[in-house]
Amino acid sequence: MLSQLISNHLEQSVNQVIRSLGAESAEPVTVALEQPANADFGDYSSNIAMQLAKKLRKAPMTIAGLITAELKQMSITGGLFERIEIAAPGFINMYINWQEWAxxxxxxxxxxxxxxIVEHTSVNPNKSMHIGHLRNSCIGDALVRILRKTGYNVEVHNYVDDLGNQLADTVVGLLHVPLAGEHVRFGDYCWDIYAAINKEYALQPERVHKRTDILHELEEGHGNTAWLGQLVAERIVKEHVAEMDNFGIGYDLLVWESSILKEGFWSSAFSLLKETAVFVQETEGKLAGCWILKQPGADGTESDSEDHQKDKVLVRSNGILTYTAKDIAYHLWKFGLLDKDFSYSEFNSGLWTTGLTGGPMAFGKADRVVNIIDYRQEYPQAMVKQALEVLGYGEQAEKLNHVSYGVVSLSPASAAELGIDTSEGKSSYAMSGRQGIGVKVSDLVQLMESSIEAARSDKTGLSSRLIATAAIRYYLLRFNLGTEIVFDFKQATEISGNTGVYLMYTFARAGRVLSKADSPAEQEAVPQFPAQLEKAELALLRQLSTWEDTLYTASRELTPGSICNYAHTLASLFNNFYSNCPILKGEDTSIRFRIWLTLRFQNTLGEVLDVLGLPKPDRM
Known part of the structure; x- marks a missing residue:
């Protein structure tokens, strides 16, 4: 990486200056490096001299001069740096020799x-997926691609909660709520069944006990209800997997919550937790009879925050396990800390599933775990980490990462289109499966495909459906993780601006230019650079040079949105270069350089599109 190489040499120079002045200390020096927006101030710049002024008791300009002198003695200066300048009040500005960089x-x-192990999607198997679920899947898949690109061995899990309230409600609905109507998919039928049974609960609260009865039967795993629950869950999961495959999203393993119980994972985890002082059964109060994981407050005493009262319960007084309890057992297995394993069989081609039949496979035993779950699950995720810590697995707890993200809600216009009362004038409206309010993934794809098909004059390139899924995927990725996406039909179906369509169009544009140029071998050879680069050429080179840094940072910080920011800037700079610098006209040396720059751009954007899970079209 360019920035890392410069940082290392700068750090060596700084340490040499500190030693020469006899000012060494145990405290390490952090060298900050930035890329100025204005290239006149260098391709890279550092204010380290100003940071050291007090420590070294010298003027920043003097310190900058000493550091620069050390830098110039290193071999890197004779090649990668064209020049190094000092600017008041003490900046060290470094200019890259782009011919050498190439x-x-x-x-x-x-x-x-x-x-x-990356766990993502993990949608309740009780109805069709909506766009909020899809955001999870797109974030998770992008992180899988980023981590694989940076050398990690990634195993992708989709956790299936087939013992939860949501599936129980759908089963209650199937057994007790008559429903007619046109439904293409079983998941769409269950979407309406789920909303209908929750409407009944609201009208007749006493009927909620049926959910508890069904939950018990699902957990016991025998009899008609358990088989019905399994059939419902399997059918809907097949639909979910097929739907995600349309977006280029796949998994290595389906982990069924029921398998965790049937294989005795929770029993083993329960035995381990009972040996600790913080896992106890309450004997009085609201939580009497419940097994809880005590939560320490800021002063070390137990926290009784009302918000966390329910979340710290692992086993309810009626014996039903909470989601968090099973999640703790699951994570002990993920890290290879249980003396048990699943049996594995093939769910479909290339996708494996846990179950009671099958054989051994090399799943689990992770060095690191990444879970993509929305911000509302922050506390339960913290409890899983705490459980690892109290069991003495501090290293594993450190390597458990929760990637939190904001939920997807509906804009007033989109809510009104779905028939929601928007008279309150709110800025956004939450989706609710219980009320049947939301945008199904399949409906959004159809809407987007129709919009793209109607806008296209040339339909010989990518199919409108493939363009639609790519555009939706990018739309859900480009927001910062913590941002709530206020989904708007009109905005989501736009094909210009910061969109996936714009990126794919720009990739195809570069390809068209290269198809008119010389042979690939001649394009790849580094040509002689112009003595003076045009502004558009320099701006594109500077952006290209930061790709490895951007990718590495995204893999460390788990931020796929930063890749989108990079991609949009890169495509915009290429289109500016394309408009201002005739690529196939002019002097031979200029043409060769610009063709090479176009190829370098297309190769880099191709890597970016791979990481984002978008196609690389020859034409749109």
């Missing part, structure tokens, strides 16, 4: 094969 081989720090 032939440089930069090593990307990798995961060295470290095994990472």
């Amino acid at each position: 032939g440089y081989s930069f090593e990307l720090p990798t995961g060295s094969g470290e095994k990472v």
Whole structure:
């Protein structure tokens, strides 16, 4: 990575200056490096001299001069740096020799094969998926691609909660609520059944006990109800998997919550937790009879926050396990900390599933775990981490990462289109499966496909459906993780601006230019660079040079949105270059350079599109 290489040399120079002045200390020096927006102030710049002024008792300009002198003695200066300048009040501005950079081989720090389990999607198997679920899947799949690109061995899990309230409600509905109507898919039928049974609960609260009865029968795992629940869950999961496959999203393993119980995972986890002082059964109060994981407050005493009272319960007084209890057992297995394993069989081609039949496989035993779950599950995720810590698995707790994200809600216009009362004038409206309010993934794809098909004059490139799924995927990825997406039909179906369609169009545009140029071998050879780069050429080179840094940072910070920001800027800079710098006209040296720059751009954008899960079209 370019920035890492410069940082290392800058750090060496700084430490040499500190030693020469006899000012060494145990405290390490952090060298900050930035890329100025204005190229006149350098391709890279550092204010380290100003940071060291007090420590070294010298003027920043003097310190900057000493550091620069050290830098110039290193071999890197004779090649990668064109020049280094000092600017008041003490900035060190470094200018890259782009001709040298073009032939440089930069090593990307990798995961060295470290095994990472990424869990994403994990939708309740009780109805069709909506766009909020799809955001989870798109984030998870992008992170899988980022981690694999940076050298990690990634195993992808989809956790199926086939023992939860949602599936129980759907089963109650199927047994007791008559429903007619046109439904293409079973999941769509269950979407309406789920809303109908919850409407009945609201009208007749006493009927909620049926959910508890069904839950018990599902957990016992025998009899008519358990088989019905399994058939419903399996059918809907097949639909979910097929739907995600349309977006290029796949999994290695389906982990069924029922398997965790049937294989005795919770029994083993329960035995381990009972040996600790913080896992106890309450004997009085609201939680009497419940097994809880005590939560320490800021002063070390137990926290009794009303918000967390229910979340700390692992086993309810009626004996039913909470989601968090099973999740703790699951994570002990993920890290290879249980003396048990699942049996595995093939769910469909290339996708495996846990169950009571099958054989052994090399799943689990992760070095690191990444869970993509929305912000509302932050506390239960913290409890899983706490459970690992109290059991003495501090290292594993450190390597358990929760990627939290904001939910998807509806804009007033989209809510009104779905028949929701918007007279309150709220800025957004939450989706609710219980009320049947939401945008199904299948409906959004159909809407987007129709919009794209109607807007296209040339339909010989990618299919409108493929363009639609790519556009939706990018739309859900480009927001910062913590941002609530206020979904709007009109905005989501736009095909210009910061969109996936714009990126794919730009990739195809570069391809069209290259198809008119010389042979690929001649394009790839690094040509002689112009003595003076045009502004558009320099801006594109600077952006290209930061790809490895952007990718590495995204893999460390688990931020797929930063890849989208990079991609949009890169595509915009190429289109600016395309408009201002005739690529196939002019002097031979200029043409060769610009063709090479176009190829370098297309190769880099191709890697970016791969990481984002978008197609690389020859034409749109």
